[in-house]
Each structure stands twice: as C-alpha cells, then as structure tokens.
Amino acid sequence: MIVALAGHVDHGKTALIRALTGIDPDRLPDEKARGMTIDLGFAHTVLPSGETVGFVDVPGHERFLPNMLAGVLSIDSVLLVVAADDGPMPQTHEHLAVLALTGVSDVAVAITKIDRTDAARVADVSVATRGILARAGYADPVLMPVSAITGDGMDALRSWIGAKAAAWQRRSASGGFRLAIDRGFLVPGTGLVVTGTVASGSVSVGDRLLLSPAHLAARVRGIEVHHVAAGVASAGDRCALAITGARVEKTTVRRGDWLVAPSLHAPTSRLDVSVRVVEGRVLKHASPVHVHIGSASIRGRVLTSGNGFAHLTLQRETGALFGDRVILRDDATGRVVAGGRVIDPFPQVRRVPREQRAASLAAMASPDPLGGLLRTDGWVDLARFGLARNLDSTDGLTGGIRIGRQAHPILISEETNESLGQALLRTLEGWHARHPDLPGPGKAALLSSLRAWPEEIAEAVLLDRLSRRDIVKRDAVYHLPGHQARLAPTDAAAWKRIEPALTAEPLRPPRVREIAELLSVAPDQTESLLVRLERFGLLLRVAPNRFYPPSGVIALGDIAAALAAESDEATFTARAFNERSGIGRNLTILVLEYLDKIGVTRRVGELRHVVRPAADVLG
Numbered sequence: 001m002i003v004a005l006a007g008h009v010d011h012g013k014t015a016l017i018r019a020l021t022g023i024d025p026d027r028l029p030d031e032k033a034r035g036m037t038i039d040l041g042f043a044h045t046v047l048p049s050g051e052t053v054g055f056v057d058v059p060g061h062e063r064f065l066p067n068m069l070a071g072v073l074s075i076d077s078v079l080l081v082v083a084a085d086d087g088p089m090p091q092t093h094e095h096l097a098v099l100a101l102t103g104v105s106d107v108a109v110a111i112t113k114i115d116r117t118d119a120a121r122v123a124d125v126s127v128a129t130r131g132i133l134a135r136a137g138y139a140d141p142v143l144m145p146v147s148a149i150t151g152d153g154m155d156a157l158r159s160w161i162g163a164k165a166a167a168w169q170r171r172s173a174s175g176g177f178r179l180a181i182d183r184g185f186l187v188p189g190t191g192l193v194v195t196g197t198v199a200s201g202s203v204s205v206g207d208r209l210l211l212s213p214a215h216l217a218a219r220v221r222g223i224e225v226h227h228v229a230a231g232v233a234s235a236g237d238r239c240a241l242a243i244t245g246a247r248v249e250k251t252t253v254r255r256g257d258w259l260v261a262p263s264l265h266a267p268t269s270r271l272d273v274s275v276r277v278v279e280g281r282v283l284k285h286a287s288p289v290h291v292h293i294g295s296a297s298i299r300g301r302v303l304t305s306g307n308g309f310a311h312l313t314l315q316r317e318t319g320a321l322f323g324d325r326v327i328l329r330d331d332a333t334g335r336v337v338a339g340g341r342v343i344d345p346f347p348q349v350r351r352v353p354r355e356q357r358a359a360s361l362a363a364m365a366s367p368d369p370l371g372g373l374l375r376t377d378g379w380v381d382l383a384r385f386g387l388a389r390n391l392d393s394t395d396g397l398t399g400g401i402r403i404g405r406q407a408h409p410i411l412i413s414e415e416t417n418e419s420l421g422q423a424l425l426r427t428l429e430g431w432h433a434r435h436p437d438l439p440g441p442g443k444a445a446l447l448s449s450l451r452a453w454p455e456e457i458a459e460a461v462l463l464d465r466l467s468r469r470d471i472v473k474r475d476a477v478y479h480l481p482g483h484q485a486r487l488a489p490t491d492a493a494a495w496k497r498i499e500p501a502l503t504a505e506p507l508r509p510p511r512v513r514e515i516a517e518l519l520s521v522a523p524d525q526t527e528s529l530l531v532r533l534e535r536f537g538l539l540l541r542v543a544p545n546r547f548y549p550p551s552g553v554i555a556l557g558d559i560a561a562a563l564a565a566e567s568d569e570a571t572f573t574a575r576a577f578n579e580r581s582g583i584g585r586n587l588t589i590l591v592l593e594y595l596d597k598i599g600v601t602r603r604v605g606e607l608r609h610v611v612r613p614a615a616d617v618l619g
Helices: 013-021 029-034 062-072 090-101 119-135 154-167 354-364 369-376 382-388 414-434 443-450 455-468 489-504 512-519 523-535 550-565 574-581 585-597 614-618
Strands: 002-007 041-046 052-057 077-083 106-112 143-145 178-180 183-187 191-200 202-204 208-212 216-225 228-230 232-234 238-244 258-260 268-277 287-293 296-304 309-318 325-330 336-344 379-381 401-405 408-412 472-474 477-479 540-543 546-548 601-604 607-610
Touching: 002 013, 002 090, 013 041, 013 052, 013 106, 013 154, 077 090, 077 119, 090 119, 090 336, 106 119, 119 143, 143 154, 202 216, 216 232, 268 325, 268 354, 287 309, 309 336, 309 354, 336 354, 354 369, 369 379, 369 408, 379 382, 382 408, 401 414, 401 455, 408 414, 408 455, 414 443, 414 455, 414 477, 443 455, 489 512, 489 523, 489 550, 512 523, 523 540, 523 546, 540 550, 540 585, 546 550, 550 574, 550 585, 550 607, 550 614, 574 585, 585 601
Parallel strands: 002 052, 002 077, 077 106, 106 143
Antiparallel strands: 041 052, 178 191, 178 258, 183 191, 191 238, 202 232, 208 216, 208 258, 216 228, 216 238, 268 309, 268 336, 287 296, 287 325, 296 309, 325 336, 379 408, 401 408, 472 477, 540 546, 601 607
16 A cells, blocks of 8 residues: 655655654655755555555645655545645645646545644644635545644554555555656666556566657566565565667656567657646646646647637647556646546547547546447547556446457447448449449549548448448449440450559559550550559559559559568668569659558658558558
8 A cells, every 4th residue: 555645845755754664765865954845755654453554644735746746646535644744835736736726535534743733723724724625625524633742643544554455455466567657767786777656457577568758668577565465466566677779778767668578668748638627727728738647747739719628739649548647737727727537548539529538538438438438429449448448348338339350349339330331332322323424433533431430440440341242342443233334346345455564563564655555455455454444443553664563562562561571660762672572663653652642652762661451551
C-alpha cells in the first residue's frame, strides 16, 4: 500500500514520515539545508502484520507544485497534513483541489504539531479542516491529531495505517505493464535505475520493455519493491527497476517518460479528457496550459466545449491511456484550474459535430462504453478500444456485429452495418446503370459513397458484403453478382494477344510502342486499347509508356516490403530496389513514384518506407 502525504509547506509531512518509518525522505542537500521538501521523497515501514507500507512525501511549497503532482497522480490513498498552529493554508486548499479533481476518494487528515498549541486551537483547526474537506466532497473524513516530536496521537495514526493496510486490496495486475518514471539515476555496479509506481500489469526480471515515447528497447536486470529485491513488481507497487538497453542511458530518461510493455507503446499528443474546473477559477477556450499526466508536465493548449469535456493538444507526446488522471495549470499564473481523467487518448482527426462528439465521449466515460458507442456512433474500433483501455484481449467484447479483418476487427451495430452496406449496393447499381460496358468501379470509387465515415469502417463494411457475396470482386474492380460487363470482341481478341507478352515479364512488361508493333496498329490506338483494358481491371498504368498487370504491381510491392524488412530502419533505397528487381534505373524511378502515389510506399529524402502492402491497396 502506498500513502502520499500532501499539504502546505512546513506543516510537518517529512517529520511525520520520519517518525513512522525512521527514514528521512529528504534526500537532496538543498532539502536538508532549507528544511523543506523540494522533490518527491520516499520511505517505507514494515507493520507488525508483515505488510509493507510506502510513503510518498510531496512538496508543499507552491513553487514545487509540479513535483507534488508527479507524486499524487498515481496514488489512491492520501494523508492530508495540516499544522495545528497554522491551520489550513493556501497549499492545503490547492492540494485538496487536486485530489478532488482527479477523483482520489481515500483521504484522511493528520493535524500535526499539536505540541505547539492548546486543545482549543486543535479543535478549531479540526473544525475548519472538516469544513474545507466537506466542500471538496469528502464527508466525515478521519482526523487524527498528532505530534511527531512528543509522540502524542502517533499510536492512533499507526493503528489507522494498520487498519488501512489490512483492508487494502492489491490492484488487479491485468493488462500490459506501465510505469510512469519519476526518477532516473545511476547506481555503481548496477547501472541505470528508474523508479515509479506501477500503474498496471506486472513486470519480472528479464522482461523486455520499451521506453516511451522515445521507443527505446530496454531489458529489466533487477527489481526492488520498497528497497527489497524482488522477482516481480505489480500494479500499485512502488518499485525501482534496473534497466539496460543499447540506447538507454541516464541522458535519455527523464521524469514523465513511461516504461511499458511493447504492445502499449502508442505515444499521443492529442487527448480528449473529462474536466472539472476549480471553483472560482476560469478555464478559457484555446488557452495555454501545463498538462500534468502520470509524472510528466507538458505544455499544451486546451479547447473547451462547455459540456464537461475538453480537447488537449500537447507540445510533446506522452503515453496516456483511458482513465489516467490529468491536472491543468494556467500557463501564466501556475494555478491549478481544472482536472479530470483521460477519456479518449487517440481522438480521430476527422471533424464531427460537437454534439455528436460530446455524446461519444459521454458513452466512453459510461459504465457501458461499448453499448454507448454503438448507440451514438454505430461502431467501435476494437483494436483502438482495447489499446486505450489496456485490455489483454478484445475477443470477448460483444454487443454488435464483429466485421473487418482479423488483425483489425470492428464492432458495428446491426443498423449501421445494414445502412452502410445498402449504400455500397446503391453505388454499384448506379455505376452499372451508367457504365453497362464496364466491369465495375475500383475500390476507391466504390468507397467514395462512404467518405463521411472513417476509412477502416468503410473497408470493414465492404469486406462484410464480400463475405456475404452481395458484392463480387474481380481483379481490381467490384460489381454486383448479376452484372456481366464484356469487352468488345475486337478488344477481347487483342487482349488474348497482349496478355502473354505482359505476363511473360511481369516486372518489366513491354512498352506501349512494343505492344503496338505486336498488334501492328498505331501507338495512339494501342494506348486507347490499353486504357480500355485498364477500366476492366486487367491493367494498371504505372508509367506513361508502361501498363502492368495487377500481379506485376503486387510483385513490385513485395520487393519493396522485402527490402524494408531486411533493413534495421525499415527503409530501402532506389538503388537497392533496382538491383533486386533488375528492371533498370529509369523504370525503377517511375515504378517507385507510382508506388508512392498509390500509398504503398512513402519517400523521405533518399529513403522509402513501406506504408501498406500493394495487395491491400489494390484490394
């Protein structure tokens, strides 16, 4: 169990931890010299029951509020410390607002320094403290007057801690491992060590993780939980991990980074969050803010909607997932203005009406997010949903029809699937009516009727209709089952002569001029013929003077994919492609430009990445 001590500066948090554990959590020379906590301090004690309780000492001075936020955003139990001689002070209110805004429900109070005042003063401070907690939503909190100097009340505090530890239930270790790093340092003989509270999952010695968002591979060499060597650390544990990696070093690790299971590496710089504004303060639309999430503090901008939700754009990426606590501070004053939780860590770029987006976010935040999203949006991207919520699997998620590819399943309502499927059928009916001599439209033209919907939904609905045989795919075109488009007899006869020449060398088919010589017709007439054949999906115009069969383009895409797979950087050069394909330098340039154009590859400088397999692009 981890307990964070919050409260105003010089109200006795550090002394209280020292009295409970015998450990001084102030570790920095400046902290000892100035007598105040600047950064996070940590200590622990082993109870008579054998349970270990960890304590996080968070700074109380307003100048170090970011450090305080790094300490409480992952903590569930908080002991609010209020000095009897001072009473509630500005940072008492600020810290309490943070706890209320982020949904920390377990808050008790220690009234410290009772040796410095009389019983009447202690009673007055207790009444005032109860009042501010009640206004923050904490009814009837536990209050314990104590003195870390004389020991008065410490037995009662220890009894409360023991009772909390006995009733404490360890968090579920389901989901992938996540740790928000709050410290990184070098230990002689051990190497790089990072610390934090495990947000989810578990980790064992030898596990391979990723430092996110930098995407650096790391291996766990050792684990300590409350300064005791352990083989495993699980959700809720305060731990230190000794890590190593080819590019992981002290200078590459900073507070706010995440150490995660490889499947959870999904950096994002845009978040949709639920927000509550601090009473008496204003959260202005499009205002600059400091966003605190995990152990990070990131500058960004907030777009408010007036319906309890806001959109955040961050200046750098973070590893946020659904439910992570968020605090917003005003960029100019540094004051906490709002807080809440992440609702959608991967909001879509496409614009939707504000009312519809608010309904979608409300559904995501509801106890039945899948059912709510099916009612409001009509569909759910299960891969994105499972990643956002750190689910071990989405196989058991039901409520609609599961469609799409196995690697990217979509859950869609029956009504939406039927409506979109009918739209595709109407598109084909209209196409066949306008072009009775053509076999059908290509994939892009067919899906244009669903352009108001995300691409993954349109493709999933198309796959569903193909599986039902409501729509038939032939080569690179689509048509209704009963449609029969035919080549003109002369074109069909010409195709029988052309096809062997094209397929004999699918990577380097003959030029238009060479096909014209084969047919003994003028080049311009040959080009018109090839264009008509292209409409039937038999050919693809890759270059001004080259038409390829679809199988040839797929083969060229496979070469690009193979070259990228062989590279550590997943890239390849035009020279490597030419050497592997053997099609010649000039044609290589034309082919690669075509693959760029249709979305198989993307050029960055002199290198190219593979974006999608050519077979997927061509359908």
